[in-house]
Amino acid sequence: MEQQNDTRSLILTTGRRLTAQQGYTGVGLSSLLKEAGVPKGSFYHYFASKEAYGCALLDEFVTQYGIVLKASLLHPDMDARARVFAYFEGWKEKQLSGNPEDRCLVVKLSAEVADLSGDMSNILQKGVSEIVTHLVQTLEQGVKDGTIAPLEDPLATAETLYHMWLGASLIASVSHSDAPFNSAMNATNMLVPAP
Template identity: 40%
Template structure:
């Protein structure tokens, strides 16, 4: 195998295995030796791919948000639904994935939001950038809803998008803490109410 391809394949395997372990237990609880053992990569090889565990965490978040962007492209990308329909579909998808407890598609941002911000400035910045991009996608779709007349012209779409995303992050954390999907179901109902507001 070409060395470049081998490097990329091994690096991707470490990130993929690491993501699964971290989604299950958290960033701090998972050690490098466990990740490398499960990925079947020699322990001494880690620093060939990442400068540190923090560097690994930054790469993990960057990879996650790139993949996430690809997954939501059908809603917000070229040829997408757009408008209020896209926003509702996005949050309904969030509800379905979290309700199914699908670890493969679970939200790494939710898992790490409360954990890494005090541990790593670099990871916090990567997390913030990824979240801001999602909010901008939501704001753009809400702007399209305003243009079509399905959303109040008085709404500040940037503020509304950020409020909705923050509500869902909070609802996801509460759902995990309570072991119940009720916070997510309530968040979806509230989302519909917030998006139904139109000009008199």
């Protein structure tokens, strides 16, 4: 059983790296299996199709991202407002990283898989919803603990922040510049004001 999990994990780890570099549609099964050193029959033992594999890849990413997200937004040594800014500073650093694997798969794949797979889109949407939910909770904690000025609608603020940073990531990708992130951080300062 352990070898089966190891083989499945190897396929997903290799796929994560290749997908970060080439996108979902850019990674053919042949190149994935060759890179992983896994025979084609083994792939179909774990995944019924490339779409099922894509769902597993995204599920794993969303789960791992959720762990990192909670660690960032629940950091015990920082107040709520500082946690919001640390989260987005971390976002900026990862998206500007020279290593494609550091970058967010949601950013990389959201437009690409939206029309390809309803199941993959649903997984991405679930991940986005979890991010927004954690942002809302952190914003509400900040208002309650006095580190963030009262907000009219924490949910709308969290959604605006996420959408703005997603857009900044896409524009930074096109422009090869950190300017979109600097603009997003300035806007975040206005949207999440200190008291």
